Amino acid sequence: MLSRICLRRIESFYSRVNGQSPRSSKAKVFSNLPSRLLQLRKSLHTTEFGTRKVSMTSNCEESNAANCQLPPKPLIRMALSDATVEFCNCSISTPTLQCYKQQEAADQARSRIEDMISSLPLVRYLRSVATKSSSQALNQYKETRPYQTMHSAARSTHLVVNSFLCPEKLAVDPHFFISTHQHHRVIATCYVGPQLCGHAGYVHGGVPFLLFDDLFARCASTLFDSGVAMTANMNIDFRKPAIPDRVYLYRAETVMTEGRKAWLTGQMRCMNPFTADEMLNRRAAVSDEVSEEEENEGILVAEATALFVEPKFEKTMVALFPE
Numbered sequence: 001m002l003s004r005i006c007l008r009r010i011e012s013f014y015s016r017v018n019g020q021s022p023r024s025s026k027a028k029v030f031s032n033l034p035s036r037l038l039q040l041r042k043s044l045h046t047t048e049f050g051t052r053k054v055s056m057t058s059n060c061e062e063s064n065a066a067n068c069q070l071p072p073k074p075l076i077r078m079a080l081s082d083a084t085v086e087f088c089n090c091s092i093s094t095p096t097l098q099c100y101k102q103q104e105a106a107d108q109a110r111s112r113i114e115d116m117i118s119s120l121p122l123v124r125y126l127r128s129v130a131t132k133s134s135s136q137a138l139n140q141y142k143e144t145r146p147y148q149t150m151h152s153a154a155r156s157t158h159l160v161v162n163s164f165l166c167p168e169k170l171a172v173d174p175h176f177f178i179s180t181h182q183h184h185r186v187i188a189t190c191y192v193g194p195q196l197c198g199h200a201g202y203v204h205g206g207v208p209f210l211l212f213d214d215l216f217a218r219c220a221s222t223l224f225d226s227g228v229a230m231t232a233n234m235n236i237d238f239r240k241p242a243i244p245d246r247v248y249l250y251r252a253e254t255v256m257t258e259g260r261k262a263w264l265t266g267q268m269r270c271m272n273p274f275t276a277d278e279m280l281n282r283r284a285a286v287s288d289e290v291s292e293e294e295e296n297e298g299i300l301v302a303e304a305t306a307l308f309v310e311p312k313f314e315k316t317m318v319a320l321f322p323e
Contacts, residue, residue: 106167112276113172113191116247119279120271122291123189126177128284141177141187141288146218146321148173153318160214168195174211176218179288184254186219187288192270194244203242208268208302211250212236218321219252220262220308227319229262234306242301247271249294260310269298 117123126141147161155161164170174190190211198204213231220229242248250268257263271293285291311317 115276119276121285125285140181141179144176145173146176168193180222186252189249212304215252216264216306223262224310226314228314229308232307232309236304239300262308264306266304268302269294270301272297
């Protein structure tokens with residue numbers, strides 16, 4: 001009963017703040033509630049033996065879990081601007097409130113980065129040919145998010161998924177555009193955050209190596225029936241220092257194949273700072289070759305070559321990318 005009262009007060013208060021009648025439909029009220037508050041509302045429900053019992057859970061980042069434990073009693077607090085509104089005479093710990101604010105800021109940052117990546121002329125071109133039939137597009141591409149589509153058995157132990165996918169490192173799952181129509185080629189884009197540095201202000205040299213390794217593996221996996229490709233050798237030449245807090249475009253292409261072996265080559269460019277609006281005002285690229293933006297506003301930070309092999313024990317392994 002107490003949880004229902006709290007929710008009614010929240011809905012009534014927030015509808016008044018947004019200039020709506022307290023009698024407005026719940027759908028309208030809920031559509032305007034902050035996302036974090038909606039998550040709290042969804043967590044305020046468990047039913048046992050016909051008696052409503054309140055439970056509250058937090059969906060915070062694992063790294064902040066220790067500071068995000070919600071109290072056992074039904075507590076609701078909502079932040080509006082710099083003020084804090086309290087309901088039902090409840091209170092909530094400062095670390096928990098800060099966690100909600102941090103999560104909201106991280107969500108906004110991810111949205112901004114996704115908009116930047118989507119605005120790139122090359123990305124717009126690749127998405128346009130991805131929607132065409134194979135007879136209409138000379139180089140048809142398929143867009144995928146590698147760490148989201150990865151086999152579930154591999155996700156729980158994968159290095160990038162568990163250590164790098166977070167707001168201050170790889171803020172969003174990289175976008176991979178895969179072509180097997182004429183050439184086995186993968187074009188990828190990602191955002192490298194500020195906590196992947198070696199020397200302050202410069203990205204650690206292991207990050208391009210890691211990004212190349214996963215890119216080459218994804219490209220080579222399309223060549224083998226098993227879908228399994230492992231690194232036999234990889235060489236990387238660093239051309240210029242990589243800068244954090246930038247969008248990166250990197251490519252892989254098959255040079256030669258022989259039995260269980262595949263030789264690949266790749267390039268990585270760091271884009272100069274830009275906004276989504278700036279890129280959207282430009283025409284989309286007209287091919288999958290190095291775009292004008294990459295050439296003129298990108299910094300070639302690394303080039304790499306690699307040899308990947310299909311292991312002889314591939315039948316005992318699970319392909320990372322089952323699609």
